[in-house]
Amino acid sequence: MRTHLLIPSLLLLGSLSMATACSSGSSGTAGGTATAAPGSSATASPVRSVDPSKIKGLQIVSDNSEDTSCAWATSYPDVPGATAATEAMKKDVEARLALFRESCADAADASGAELNISHGFLVASGDVLGVRLTTLGGGGVGSGLSRRTYWYDGRAGAYRTALDLVGSGSRSAFVAALKSRLQGREGTDAQTLDQAFADPSLLAGELDDMAFTADGGLRVTFDPGTVGAVPAGSYSVTVPKKTVTPWLSDFGARAQRQSVSPSGSLDLGAAATPTPAVPTHTASGDDDTDCAKVTCVALTFDDGPSTAYTATLLTYLAQYQARATFFTVGQNVVAHPALVRAEVRAGHEVGNHSYSHPDLTRLNSEQVAYQLSRTSAAIKAATGTAPTLFRPPYGALNSTVRRATRLSPVLWTLDTEDWKYPDAAKVAQSVVSKVKRNDVVLMHDIHPTSVAAVPEILRALSAREYHFVTVSHLRSTM
Secondary structure, three states, rough: OOOOOOHHHHHHHHHHHHHHHHOOOOOOOOOOOOOOOOOOOOOOOOOOOHHHOOOOEEEEEEEOOOOOOOOEEEEEEEEEOOHHHHHHHHHHHHHHHHHHHHHHHHOOOOOOEEEEEEEEEEEEEOOEEEEEEEEEEOOOHOOOEEEEEEEEEOOOOOEEHHHHHHHHHHHHHHHHHHHHHOOOOOOHHHHHHHHOOOHHHHHHHHHOOOOOOOOOOEEEOOOOOOOHHHHHHOOOEEEEEHHHHHHHHHHHHHHHHHOOOOOEOOOOOOOOOOOOOOOOOOOOOOEEEEEEEEEEEEEEEEOOOOOOOOEEEEEHHHOOOOOOEEEEHHHHHHHOOHHHHHHOOOOOEEEEEOOOOOOHOOHHHOHHHHHHHHHHHHHHHHHOOOOOOOOOOOHHOHHHHHHHHOOOOOOOOOOOOOOOOOOOOHHHHHOOOOOOOOOOEEOOOOOOOHHHHHHHHHHHHOOOOOOOOHHHHHHOOO
C-alpha cells in the first residue's frame, strides 16, 4: 500500500461517502461507491453484500481516542479460523496508528488531525474470506485515502494478498489488461501508467485492492495518485469474468465462485466456535422515575456493541434495574444485531454514533447524512425502531452536522476519560467522586476496564439514592 502526499480537504471531504460505501452491511453493495470514481463505470456490476451477523464467532476489534486534537478510530474483524488474515490486518492497523500518533506528537499544531480505519466484508462463504480496510486521514500533510483487501484461503489455511487472486504466470497479461482499460481516462497518461507497473516486485503493493463483482468480474481499485493525477481521486477498473477467469489462481477461482454464488456458510477449518450467549434480561415495564423529584443520572456507553463486553455490561445493569443509553456504531450494529435487540429488550435506549466513527464536522452534509442514515437503518433493522438521538464522534458538532439530520444531538456533562486510563478503579472513582444530579456520563463498552468499573459505580450511587435512567427519560422529566 503506497503512501501519498495528499490534501486533507480534497480527500477527506471528497472521498468519505465513497469509501464508507465500500463497507458492507446487511443491505447495499459491499464494493459499490456512493460517487463514481474516475476509473469506474456507473453501470458496473456491484460487489455482492455480505451479512456479517451470519459469521459465527465474529468479533469486531475496535478502538479509538476521544482526543479531538489527534482523533483516531480503528476497526477490523477477527473471524474464527482466519488467524493469519486477522494478524495481517492487526499489523497494518497498528503500524498506521503508530505512524499517526508519532506525527501528532511531532507536529507543532496537530489540531484537526484524524485517522479513521473502517472495515467491510467482500465475501465470507465456503473456505474464502475477503475483507477491505479503508483508511482515511493520517494527520498533517500526509492525510489521504487508501484501501487494501485481505484474503484468507481456508483450504490452505493461509493468508492471501489481493494479487494472489491472479495466477503468477498470468500477471503480465492481467497488468496489460488493466493498463489498456486505464489509458485515455481523465488524469492518466502513458508515462504514469508505465511507471506504476514498472517493477514486478512492487505489484502486490500497487494491486492491493481487488474484489469480485456479483457477475464474476474482478474489480481493481487504485488509491489516489497511484495511476493518475491525485486530484482525480481513486480509479477503478473491472476486468470482465470471461476475460479474467483464465488468469485466476486456484484460490482466485474459488474466491470468484463464492463471490458469485455464496454457499451460505463459512468454514475456515476452525474448531467449533460457540456463539456467545446474548442476555435475555427484560425490562419490567415503562420507567416511571420522576427526575424532578428524585436524583437521576444517565449512564451512556459509546462505540459498541462489543461481543466481548456488552453482554457482561447488560448483566451488571440488570442487577440494579438500571437503564442506560447506548450510542452504537453502525458497522458494529450490522455485525451484532442480537446484542442491540438485547439492549432494547432490557429497557435501554439505543442511539446513533455514526457508521464508522469519523469526525462529522470534517464532512459535507451529504456525507454526514450517509453516516447517520445508514446507522439508523441498521438500528431499525435490528430492533424495529429507528433511533431519535445521536452522539457525534469526539463530540464534534457544527451547523452542517445539525442541518444534515433530524436526530437530536447528545453530548455529556461528565467525561470519565476511560479510553485514556485503562484502570477500572480509576474509572469508577471518576464517576463516584464527581457525579452530580442529572449528569450525562460518558463511557465506552468496548473497553474491558470500563465495563469492569460499572458494578462499583452502580453500587456506590445506588447507596446515595441515585436512579439510573436513559437520556430521553432524563430530558423528559427534568
